[in-house]
Amino acid sequence: MVFVAANFMAIMDTTIVNVALPAIGRDFGVNPSGLSSVNVGYLVALAVFIPVSGWLGNRFGTRRTALTALLLFTVASGLCATADSLEALTAYRVLQGVGGGLLTPVGMTMMLRAFPVAERLRAQQYAMLPTAVAPALGPVMGGWLVDTASWHWVFLVNLPVGALALLFGLGALPDFPGPRTPRFDLPGFVLAGAGLAAVLYALTGAPGRGWASMGTLGPLVGGSVFLTALIPWELHARHPMIALRVVKDQLFRTTQLVLLPTGAAFMGVLYLYPQFLQSSLGYDALHSGLATFPEALGMLTASQIVPRLHDRVGPRCLMVVGGAGAALIIVLLAILTVAPRPLALYPSMYLLGTSVGLLFASAQNAAFVTIPASRTADATTLLNMQRQTAGACGVALAGTLAASLGGDGIYAYLIAFITLATLCLCASLFALRVSDRRIREAYDASDLPSRHAEPTAPGRAAGL
Known part of the structure; x- marks a missing residue:
């Protein structure tokens, strides 16, 4: 709660x-x-x-x-x-x-x-x-x-x-x-924090400032240098701020490759779709938000479906179907920008949310099944860094394509949506590398309570 x-x-x-x-x-x-x-x-x-x-x-x-x-x-x-x-x-x-x-x-x-x-x-x-x-x-x-x-x-x-x-x-x-x-780990904190902040700042503002502006290139190059320097430092640090070695876990690494393009595409659609509704169909801000909301209902539906299908069809199948389904729905949104059908937008957003939800729920669960309890903090830190970066990349890509291809023109939205659909298709292909067998073995091993950290009762835990 x-x-x-x-x-x-x-x-x-x-x-x-x-x-x-x-x-x-x-x-x-x-x-x-x-x-x-x-x-x-x-x-x-x-x-x-x-x-x-x-x-x-x-x-x-x-x-x-x-x-x-x-x-x-x-x-x-x-x-x-x-x-x-x-x-x-x-x-x-x-x-x-x-x-x-x-x-x-x-x-x-x-x-x-x-x-x-x-x-x-x-x-x-x-x-x-x-x-x-x-x-x-x-x-x-x-x-x-x-x-x-x-x-x-x-x-x-x-x-x-x-x-x-x-x-x-x-x-x-x-x-x-x-x-x-x-x-x-002060050097690790400075390299990670400053690098990630600079890159996210550059990506988020790139569509408005332009990629060639110093307000974009400066922080993007500087942040990239910091993050590049972070890798050897953290790999050799005695007490690293971010334990990058957790990426050596094959299942965690593969699921991040699945989540990264999907997160970028999803945030790109959520950024671009309301702009299309307002600029091309004349929606106001409130009604464009309401037209986006079926996506949330679709994701909630997926969160209820995944636990029921997980053991029957396997998480790899759910990820592949979710990624491919999201790609098809985004292509449909691209077609609807050329030939608008307002009534078709609502079910399309619902199905997009369902497809993305199938992939997100399956991939995020699979990411941690082979991570020991003592390393979960390291894994969640990396996952959230990846999530923030993916969202910024998706917004930057969608905004840049829409602006460079004609601003509010419908064909700019068409190309941008198709590009985002390609990212979802790539995620679906990466999902083929997920091993259902390894996940099942981790589930079987989890029956042993000694593998998990025991919580401390609130009365004995440190307070504020």
């Missing part, structure tokens, strides 16, 4: 604020082009603190780290609602990003340590709720709150959810201690 609530807030906050930016600009007397710091501050802080999340969870315990991050995110949300200047709002958004960067990786680590391998799919039915609903609900709720109340409520909506999750977590959340990390 704590993980779902916290993850829901963190993910929705990446989309709900976008709708409120024009109203914020009017209140502060700032042009829309000058409001980028509101999202950039959040994004950079998120990127910096994802790599350190695993170390903090191991060093201070997952319970203390998760509740502290939840408290920070909730308090920062309240501060954002009280901001009276752009500078204050940006600073408070940075605090939000710090909490958000810790919430998801640490929460995922706790879930993996709490449930044996054979039970994780059942837990994932609920854990997928934020991933499915939050990105689509954000623009809808943001538009409604701004129209009926004010932009302040975009941040105030987090307070009751955060407060209830925090109180519940204080009373009921157990601790899942990991291996203690005696020394903080």
Whole structure:
């Protein structure tokens, strides 16, 4: 419950604020082009603190780290609602990003340590709720709150959810201690945090600034250099910030190759689709958000289907079918941009969500089945770094293609959607390398309780 609530807030906050930016600009007397710091501050802080999340969870315990991050995110949300200047709002958004960067990786680590391998799919039915609903609900709720109340409520909506999750977590959340990390890897933290933040900043702003601008090339090249230097440092460090050797696990490595192109394509579609509805079909922001929402229902449907089909058809088949199905649906969306059929858009988005959900649920579960409990923090850190990078790459690719091929022209959307469909097809091909046999062996071995970390009761766990 704590993980779902916290993850829901963190993910929705990446989309709900976008709708409120024009109203914020009017209140502060700032042009829309000058409001980028509101999202950039959040994004950079998120990127910096994802790599350190695993170390903090191991060093201070997952319970203390998760509740502290939840408290920070909730308090920062309240501060954002009280901001009276752009500078204050940006600073408070940075605090939000710090909490958000810790919430998801640490929460995922706790879930993996709490449930044996054979039970994780059942837990994932609920854990997928934020991933499915939050990105689509954000623009809808943001538009409604701004129209009926004010932009302040975009941040105030987090307070009751955060407060209830925090109180519940204080009373009921157990601790899942990991291996203690005696020394903080400062060079690894600087290389990972600065590199990831710079790359995400460059990719996110590339469609608007242009790839040839120094605002894109500078951070992209600098961030790439940092991340390249990170690899040899972490491989030889005695106490690495990010244990890159976890990638040697063949199943974890393969599932990341499946999730990376799918995540890029999915976020690219969610970025491009509302623009098409508004520029070509005349939808307003609220109705374009409502037209996107069937995707969330499709992902929720998939989260219920996967546990029932997992043992019958195997996770590899679910991934292959999900990737191929998503590719076909995105091709259909491309055709609908040339010959619009508004009534066909809703079922298409539902089927896209179902297809992507089949792949996400199967791949994320398979990613960790052969990872020892002591290495889950390292694996979740890498997974969340990959997820943020994939989303930024998808948005950058979709936005760049649409802009370079004619702005609002329908053929620009056509080419962009077909390119995103190709990414899903690549994911489906990578999924053919997944071994159902290895997953089944891990499931059989998970019957031994000694393989899993035992939680510490809340009364004995360290508090805030």
